[in-house]
Amino acid sequence: MIGDLAGAAGHTPARLEGRLPLIGGLILIAAVLVGAFFSWRFVESERARELQQWQVRLGLVADSRAAAVEQWLDDRRGTLRDLVENASVQLYLTELSLARDGGGRAGGAGAESEYLANLLEVVAERDGYTAPVVGPRVNANVARVGQAGLGLTDADGNLLVATRDMPPMTTALREAMARAAGGEAAFVDIHENAAGNLSLGFVLPVFAVQESAAGSRVVGFAVGLRLLGDGFFRLLDQPGETAESAETFLVRKDGAMIVYLTPLRDGTPAMKRRLAADSADLAAARLVADRGGFTLTRRYDGTPVLATGRALAGAPWYLVRMIARDEALAAVEQRLDTILIVLFASIIGVAIAIFAVWRHGSSVRAHAMAGDYRAMAERLEEYSDFLRIVTDRQPTAIAVVDGEDRFTFANAGAAAGAGIGQEDMIGMRLRQVIGPVMARDIEETNAAVRGDGHARTVTRRIAAEENDDGSGERIVLREHRPLGESAQKRGRILIVEHDITELVVERERREQVMRDLVSTLVTLVDRRDPFSADQSRRVVEVAAAIATELEVDETTAQTIDIAARLMNLGKLLVPSNLLTKLGALDDDEKQLIRDSILQTGDLLAGLDFRLPVVETLREVQEHWDGTGYPNGREGERILIAARIIAVANAFVGMVSPRAYRSGMDFSTACDVLSANGGRRFDRRVVSALVYVLENRGGRERWAYFSEPPKLIAHLPE
Template identity: 35%
Template sequence: MKSSIFKKSPSLVASILLALLLAMGIWLIFAYAAKERGRDLQQWQVYLGLIADSRYDAVDKWLEGQSGALRELSENGSLQLYLMQLSSREQQSQNGVEPAQLSYIRNLLFATAERTGFVAKSNLDSIRANLPSQADVGLMLLDQDGKLLLATAGARLDPVLANQAAKVLKSKQPAVQDLYLGASNQPIIGFLMPVFPLQVAKGDAKPIAVLVGVKRADEVLYPLLTRQIRTTQTDETLLVRREGDTAVYLSPLSDNSAPLKKRLSLDSPGLAAAFAIKHPGEFGQLRDYRGVEVLVTSRAFAQTPWVLVQKVDAKEALKESDAHQRFLLTGFMLAMLFIAAALVAAWRHGSSLRERHTAAQLRQKSHELKAQSALLHTITDNIEDFIYIVDKDQQFAYANKTLTAAWGLTPKDFIGKTLSSVLGPNVAQTIWTLADGALSENTPKQAAERLELRKGASGIYHSVAIPLQTGLQNSKNALVVSHDITALQADQARHELLMRQLLTTLMRAVDLHDPFTANHSSKTTQVALAIGKGMNLEKADLETLEMAANLANVGKLFVAKEVLTKTDSLTDEEQQALQKHVQYSVEILSGMEFPGPVLETIAQKQEYIDGSGYPKGLNGEHMLLTAKILGVANAFVAMLNARAYREGMGVEEVLDQLLSESKSRYDRQVVAALFNVAENHPEWIS
């Protein structure tokens, strides 16, 4: 019964098949566009994560520095001894004469304040405990009862600090007084450190005093959030914390909101700050305190209840991605529309031959085709892209108004003329090569070339040639869609420049973290590329080698600086910590897409051909050639340059050692290539 229905209604079957084809095509187009958007978001996740890590590290080091300054003063033996003597005296002074111990402590307190920045001004004057202070910056010394003994000029013991000091005396532990508005209505932060008696175990003794340091956040903390060079117009770094069911913004905002003044509910739909507090370290696309859509990631602090929020406006970040998606959707949808129209025309023509009333049906179908043609003309003539059809004789069968207007002609003037007569021989040759390839292989072809498709003006155009087969003459034509991507190419060039700048910044961060390996990555890259070229590596392998050499040591950012700069031999535990830098590098870069085996090359750079390397103990048969080259280049540069625990070696001495280890550690062919390259680079000796 089903077969009889198909025979009686072939148009129904054809319509169903065409609808299925269109539905599948539309689904594939949107799936591809979604994949492209996902890749762009992944790149921004990496970029925002690098900026957030950098600014988090600056703030965390600053917090540790403030506590460290107070800790150093609290462990001063003289301070502990004199405080013990003062606490044992029944009277602090007689006849108005101040005890010598108190005078010494005052001088020590003021000198520390001036050295560590706990001063409101350079001229320090002592004040009595019963005199009011005028600012919120300074150092204070409280006795074991929480009473003020000494304070620098400008320090003020307000109820908030007094309450926190009482907690420190009771808990015997250092504390940080979180940001709050001081007497001057400015955000301040306090650091409190207990002082214990001399030569008494801290666990058994009660504090004999408390050191309290106070600083204004707008002078020392907030600048750390904006100190680096901005690479976008709308990126912003914020500090927030959770108070009950609200998110409190601790730092100044771009809408001129003052610190600690703006509070928003954590239940606000899609609020970036709420997402950062609940899911620190994750990446998302939400709305900020202005209601603007942003890309955001975050980092949580261990010493304080703060969360660092790094964000950028989504409109700016995804501008290039949106333009690219529009181009993809427009180009592919037009291609589908033309293909569908061609299929409909072919089917109608074929079915008309099988009908009895051929003439009447042809007139009817001709009318329908004209209507469709008018619709297609209306669509194509209002699109900025150049759309045209070329036949096998290199003649225009169709051209939309956008193209014809660019040459001061009408669509009729193009029909029947050759490509060369209108566009010139050079442009015609480029377009016909693309169209002929599509017709010969019966598959779409695409290319990006600089063409003069506007009279007197050239640009970079992305052209797609799609083979079309007409039903009337059974001849093939090529549909060509040319999209001006000059601006997009420029944007991509700027994007690549930005990524290279980020790469340079990342290498600089590694150099700053380990001063004894400054410029190690750039030198290793230079040597590795020279070896690769000497071994006649393909261009793709050289690009993999260059990227891997530049990024190989990024994992050292997570190795303690004390291990990297230690002048003595490393312990087994320290050696294991140092070896983990390879794993850290791979983990940091695992979220990025590379055109070649960059991650595998980095993961194998410390492997040896005899299987004695790390982290997996691979032997030479299971190692990439790029990894073998990177391993030799890395060892060569490392031995040439001085380290914290040794002096640098000479070139000949290094080459001899590499040669001696070519049977156990390093590939003999790679070492031999290094020998040949070194002879042509006398500057490496210096």
């Protein structure tokens, strides 16, 4: 059979070979995905490069159109600049202003006004600051409204002289004058005039020829209004334009809206389209917010576009140049789609070829592997039979349950204990096989193991009435183990039950013999020292109460019980006349009695208690601060059992009468112990004793400790 096990190990490479198709398939899929990814990356890089080129093209057009518009504005502003820089105009305007205020000469004011009016008419005709008048030119009671003109005002904005068709002074003009009063040119933005036509204007300050000591340098303003005209809109047309969807227009932000200042390709007139400025996918809104740049968003009608923008100098306008995305990228998208299809087709073709070659090779191997699998199945059947024979020969009950506590395996021992066939147990629940009462404990332990994945060992006494076979009380040890990490997820638990009744009974018998021996030895000691009669039992009782209060483990509790009972065994080596001496003991005699505890440890050193009994007895005289003996141990280095016995022994010794003194009262003894806490004794142990006395009925229960032995009760205290 060992040879069969070794042979089974030889099939490990075969199992690995069986996984090769899966591994190869995964590698092939990974290669296809990697190839597809890099193909996509190549296409995307080409698309990004094309977008970069379009950004450059659109930017060149936008820069040229922006320069044309800025030049147009500068030329129109230059008309007024020439006027305000003309020395004659400055002089005449200063004199007219002084004459109107009464502070200058009045003579010749009419001639000067006529001169300025003629000058303004000539400049207006030359530079386009004229427009048809709305209304008849004949004398009639019908108001005639001018649309364009040039004018000069004083510093307060009062019109001094103007062309004959100069429009009236509007709020927008006066606001522009207020801005120009600071010495800089002001701009009247595009608006609809009274005739419904688009116009714009400029305001420039006129400075005095010689600054007055008392007045402002600005003595007036040159004002110009003109129609926008189709010539302005043609500035936005790109010479040689061939793209059908390309367009260039001007926008401005007006509060929460984007206003389209120029006509649009879809036929919308100038100033007739307004859209929300917070539209995230609106190209004009995005470019205004970013003060230019490049974006792939949507046109005013929702068409996806490539757009770029420029902020213009001299006006609160933004020039937007855009083209429909479909038209701009149509050729490159078709080319990139073709490249992508060819690359994908090549990758798939190579993958198919590799798969075909692999499939042919794997089909050849499959026939050989099928034979190996059949042989392996036969071997596995043999192993299964072998394992069943081995488990059935075990003296323990072995079973496996699933996540619902249904049996998936049971050996002969488990079946015999349940009184049912092995095959019949498979698929049945625990409570169906062994009953709900006995199954409850097992199911709870299984649930705990599934909860944290940690194995558990449980010892349980089964009463005679719970055994159906009438075998009397049984003691069983059950081990519950999860079957590996993956099995733990499915909740499978291996249960092994050992019947340890004979072992426990034998151990209890030995323990009883030990207790009887200890009692005999203690009785022998008590007979030699009648004043210390029952001291060992009292120390055991007090130490056990302290141990319970401190919640020590079972091993420590057993150690305390045995060591406390045997601690006075060393008094067998102390002369009896010293133990019964009625007078006070000198220091040497006291030390001899104290050392009897160490001698107890020496007497018991050769016995195997399977507990640290001897070590505990040798550390009872150690002090918490390290001043004790024999080894000068301190603090937590002293066994907890020794610390508890030391406090209990000191307490019993103080409250119990001796041949040479009477016993202390409990309160005085507690004060002495507390005073030595942290020096001789562990404060925690002393506190536990005080708590037992005050809150656990210790004073009442141990009150008899202060009574002298009956045979010497007649002695004075």
